[in-house]
Amino acid sequence: MTAKNAGWSRLPLIALLAFFISSIRLFIRFLYQAVPAFLGVYIAFRNQLHLLPYVIAGLVLLLLIATFLRYRRFLWQFDEQRIRVKQGVFKVTELNLGYERIQQADIRKPIWLRPFKLTVLVLQSAGSKGKEVELPALQEETAVLLQQRVLAKSDDASSADEVSGEANPNTPANFEIQLENSEVWRIGVMQNVLIVVGALLAFVFANQTFSSYVTEQVELFVAGFDSTYEAVIVIVAMILMVLAVIVALATLYFFNLFYGYHLQRHGERVHYRAGLLSSLSRSFRMPKLQLVDIRQGMVGRLLKRFSMRILQAGAINEKAEGRFTVPILDEQRFADLTNDLNFTQATWQRVHVGFLFRLWLVAGVVATATLGWIAGIVAVVVVLLWRLVWWRRFGWHADQHWVAVRTAWIGQRQRWVPAAKMQRVAIKQAPWQRWLGCCNLLIDTAGGRLTIPWLKQEKAEQLKQQLLDLTATNQRRWM
Amino acid sequence: MEDSNRWQQVAKNYVWYLRFDNTVLIVLLGIFVGLSWFWDRIPNWLTYSAAGVLLAIWLILVLFWAPRRYRVTRYRLDADRVHFQLGAWWRKEISVTHNRLQHIEIQQGPVERILKISRVILYTAGGTGADLVIPGLPLATSEAIRNDLMQEIADEVVSDESITSAVRDNDEALPSADLPEDAQERPHDR
Structure with missing residues (x-):
């Protein structure tokens, strides 16, 4: 047994707390999904209610045992080349992760680990499933050491020197962005409220019992008014209030998340630190950059602010919280950062007007079929106007360094990929596009796909050829 | 074309x-x-x-x-890239360069075995799963293609520098920066 476990070490005992918290999280999610099943069980066994405390005690005991086993079975070790993690209660999995494969390293300091001066290290690899290693409750020095190794590896000695130089906090950064509180307060406001509302609604309606209860309550509420008109006014006012509350909560949430945001680049290493209650330090190396995602929502446009996410290989499978984020950039900082990323000046080009008509008539037909022809005409006009704006503001750009696509309606989104990091390029053509001499160009990269629709065929062929030439003749590392 | x-x-x-x-x-x-x-x-x-x-x-x-x-199912093997074309109505042409290949697979199902054909599957780091599949190849052809590509990958010279880098001078940047804008015909395609 000991020989088998040679070199493997356990996490400090306090990691039990981390496992306990994650177990509870899983358990709560499971409970919510299983409410209907529990109702069935309740109806079947309602005469045995006196047993309920025992059942709950049993479940809690089970949770504790599971947590303890997870902790006991979690073993890890690291050396010069790789980090290895063995985990699992019934099915033991062993993960071997070479530092070279690691795309991004996070050191998190959750609030509940602060008193113990411990951290959580999260390493993201380039696996297609967005595999990541999470080491809860590490000594801060160990976590920092590992983060350093990850960032030093994958390149030659010169960059290792750089990293060791940068371990010294006094070394001046080559580039930095520091957000003052007034900016951090704006982050929550910039978020799209409707997305939050959508997520809430999805959550509510995921559970059948709960959703029918909600619907019933709303109907009862409306019936309680003298006229529908009155009910509508009250409901609209309530919706506005709820939206205001959501915005306020989002503002607080993002203020906590990005408080004291400080981004620095030392040589190839880009790093940011942020957070009020729990803090996060996240870093990656410039050579790992695969895609830059720039967003500006409706409010962002009013405030003249952008946000940016930098994606590495496999980051597309990662949740938004897991990506390297610059949450808010005013125009000056945006210019500075894009300059530091070596962005070229974009000359946005439009695509063929055929792009305007995508999905156009579909809305009309659906509206006519369901609501009558007046609705159909309205839908056709509205969708056409929307598509017109979409088409006019759609833009693509390509040069020897970058390929970019901008999609925009009220706000905008730009996605930039290094031209020579393209993995696969494809041309697709539907029959009607052939009649108009157009086709779609699809550029796959390790950070996601860019689609340039409705390009003139010659232009698409030429661009494809150019990208292939750039990539094929480029001997530099793409990752 | x-x-x-x-x-x-x-x-x-x-x-x-x-x-x-x-x-x-x-x-x-x-x-x-x-x-x-x-x-x-x-x-x-x-x-x-x-x-x-x-x-x-x-x-x-x-x-x-x-x-x-x-x-309308065709493929083309160039010196440094692979192309695959498909479709009469809905057309598709996929290209992958050799230096982006991650691994290569040959598959042959029971029916394919009877028909003495197989498929070569090229994987890159883009997208999810198989990025370029050439079906309907005699097994010998598949193996030849695979061996050639493997050799190609093994012989590949990779420089220590990266495509995206913060530390290099922007102007000496990409060696291909002097490529003609419309590089239609490339010498290595011959």
């Missing part, structure tokens, strides 16, 4: 593979139609006409679609 004579057709037997595929699909649908014959709620004339339609679709697929599909 330049030099279409270097585009290569897949093996003739691929037509039979496509026909087999179509037949399996039609038989599966046919089973549903057959079951409906036993169900009283569905009038028999409906079952018969559904069967007729299925038969007609099957004939069209087997007699016209499969040979046509075979003719």
Whole structure:
């Protein structure tokens, strides 16, 4: 047994707390999904209610045992080349992760680990499933050491020197962005409220019992008014209030998340630190950059602010919280950062007007079929106007360094990929596009796909050829 | 599209593979139609006409679609890249350069084994799963393609520098920066 476990070490005992918290999280999610099943069980066994405390005690005991086993079975070790993690209660999995494969390293300091001066290290690899290693409750020095190794590896000695130089906090950064509180307060406001509302609604309606209860309550509420008109006014006012509350909560949430945001680049290493209650330090190396995602929502446009996410290989499978984020950039900082990323000046080009008509008539037909022809005409006009704006503001750009696509309606989104990091390029053509001499160009990269629709065929062929030439003749590392 | 004579057709037997595929699909649908014959709620004339339609679709697929599909399934192996073309109505052309290949697979299902064909699957880090699949190749061809590409990958010279880097001077940047804007014909394509 000991020989088998040679070199493997356990996490400090306090990691039990981390496992306990994650177990509870899983358990709560499971409970919510299983409410209907529990109702069935309740109806079947309602005469045995006196047993309920025992059942709950049993479940809690089970949770504790599971947590303890997870902790006991979690073993890890690291050396010069790789980090290895063995985990699992019934099915033991062993993960071997070479530092070279690691795309991004996070050191998190959750609030509940602060008193113990411990951290959580999260390493993201380039696996297609967005595999990541999470080491809860590490000594801060160990976590920092590992983060350093990850960032030093994958390149030659010169960059290792750089990293060791940068371990010294006094070394001046080559580039930095520091957000003052007034900016951090704006982050929550910039978020799209409707997305939050959508997520809430999805959550509510995921559970059948709960959703029918909600619907019933709303109907009862409306019936309680003298006229529908009155009910509508009250409901609209309530919706506005709820939206205001959501915005306020989002503002607080993002203020906590990005408080004291400080981004620095030392040589190839880009790093940011942020957070009020729990803090996060996240870093990656410039050579790992695969895609830059720039967003500006409706409010962002009013405030003249952008946000940016930098994606590495496999980051597309990662949740938004897991990506390297610059949450808010005013125009000056945006210019500075894009300059530091070596962005070229974009000359946005439009695509063929055929792009305007995508999905156009579909809305009309659906509206006519369901609501009558007046609705159909309205839908056709509205969708056409929307598509017109979409088409006019759609833009693509390509040069020897970058390929970019901008999609925009009220706000905008730009996605930039290094031209020579393209993995696969494809041309697709539907029959009607052939009649108009157009086709779609699809550029796959390790950070996601860019689609340039409705390009003139010659232009698409030429661009494809150019990208292939750039990539094929480029001997530099793409990752 | 330049030099279409270097585009290569897949093996003739691929037509039979496509026909087999179509037949399996039609038989599966046919089973549903057959079951409906036993169900009283569905009038028999409906079952018969559904069967007729299925038969007609099957004939069209087997007699016209499969040979046509075979003719428009082509691939091209260049010095540093692979292209694959597919489709008569909805066209698709996929290209991958050798220096982005992650790994290469050869697959051969039971039907393909009988027909003596196989498929080469090229994986890159973009997208999810198989990025470029060339079906309908004789096993020997598949193996030759794989071996060539593997050799190519092994011989590849990778510089220590990265494509995206913060530390290098922007102007000496990419070696290919002096490429002509419209590089239609490349010397290595010959």
